[in-house]
Amino acid sequence: MAGNEIIFKDIELSDSAWIRELFSVPDFNSEDYNFTYQYLWKNTFKSKVAWIGDLVLVQYNMDHGQNYLMPVGRADDWQVADLVSSLFAENGKLVFYGVLPQQLEFFEKHFSGKYTAELFRMGADYIYDAESLKTLRGKKYQSKRNFANGFRRLYNWRFESITEKNVPECLAMNDEWCRRGGCNGDFWKSNEFCATRVALNNLKALGLDGGLLRVDGKVVAFSIAEKTNSNTLIVHIEKALTEYRGAYQAMSQEFLNYMDGVLRERENIPEGTPAFTLVNREDDSGDENLRKAKLEYHPIEIKEKYLVFLK
Numbered sequence: 001m002a003g004n005e006i007i008f009k010d011i012e013l014s015d016s017a018w019i020r021e022l023f024s025v026p027d028f029n030s031e032d033y034n035f036t037y038q039y040l041w042k043n044t045f046k047s048k049v050a051w052i053g054d055l056v057l058v059q060y061n062m063d064h065g066q067n068y069l070m071p072v073g074r075a076d077d078w079q080v081a082d083l084v085s086s087l088f089a090e091n092g093k094l095v096f097y098g099v100l101p102q103q104l105e106f107f108e109k110h111f112s113g114k115y116t117a118e119l120f121r122m123g124a125d126y127i128y129d130a131e132s133l134k135t136l137r138g139k140k141y142q143s144k145r146n147f148a149n150g151f152r153r154l155y156n157w158r159f160e161s162i163t164e165k166n167v168p169e170c171l172a173m174n175d176e177w178c179r180r181g182g183c184n185g186d187f188w189k190s191n192e193f194c195a196t197r198v199a200l201n202n203l204k205a206l207g208l209d210g211g212l213l214r215v216d217g218k219v220v221a222f223s224i225a226e227k228t229n230s231n232t233l234i235v236h237i238e239k240a241l242t243e244y245r246g247a248y249q250a251m252s253q254e255f256l257n258y259m260d261g262v263l264r265e266r267e268n269i270p271e272g273t274p275a276f277t278l279v280n281r282e283d284d285s286g287d288e289n290l291r292k293a294k295l296e297y298h299p300i301e302i303k304e305k306y307l308v309f310l311k
Helices: 013-023 035-040 077-091 101-110 130-135 139-154 167-181 187-201 247-266 288-295
Strands: 048-052 055-062 065-069 094-099 115-119 125-129 157-161 209-215 218-227 232-240 278-280 301-303 306-310
Touching: 013 035, 013 048, 013 055, 035 187, 035 232, 055 077, 077 094, 077 101, 094 101, 101 115, 101 306, 125 130, 130 247, 130 278, 139 247, 157 247, 167 187, 167 209, 167 218, 167 232, 187 218, 187 232, 209 247, 218 247, 232 247
Parallel strands: 065 094, 232 278
Antiparallel strands: 048 055, 055 065, 094 306, 115 306, 125 278, 125 301, 157 209, 209 218, 218 232
């Protein structure tokens, strides 16, 4: 790989198949190694992608400079090291974003003494036991269960899947969420608003499934997800209008049970066998309120990620 020019390009829907195939090789359930996540947030991170032999390399170009996602694919460890060395020689220094603990072993093996690693807490994924979120059983989920059941008692509600027919209503609710949340003055909220629009407008092309809750016919909550690896459902979007008490809790529970049924039928999974055992609800972007909300659902893992500096 050394000596070959690396050509980066914009991430497009037409890149889905090859990026997904190479991302699937290590079977990580990190949001970073998910095509939809990269596509939804490409404008935020000013992302580019390169196909290098049997590897995919994502480049981020935010205001503070370039950094990279660790390349993954079918190439062996030494080929990856060769690529990293080429990038290092060209740039003089490198920053890798979202490095997983098992990937730190690569740097210790190939770049010992040449790198430093810094915990990147705001990028950590929240991983949950799927069965616990579907049932909300047990004392530690009592408050969530009470909110969800309270929603069902208080309101004239119904759940339905998101289709082309009701996408405009979800887009309208997203607009309302943005207006109420003041997202125009908040970097992450405004970008989340945009990412949500992209997801809704490209639901089929991205292979996503969605569900919504109505109260008296009005869309008051919706969620969008997909299976991201062999055992994990990744929830990309979850929104609710907060004046509807318990809407977030009911949305989560209804949607996860719906997705279990959808995926079992789609993948021909026997009755009684879950379609996914883990749920990735992505990161908290450093937002303290969002962090508190995610912790209240009792993750079984807060997936650590690191910034790795080569210099």
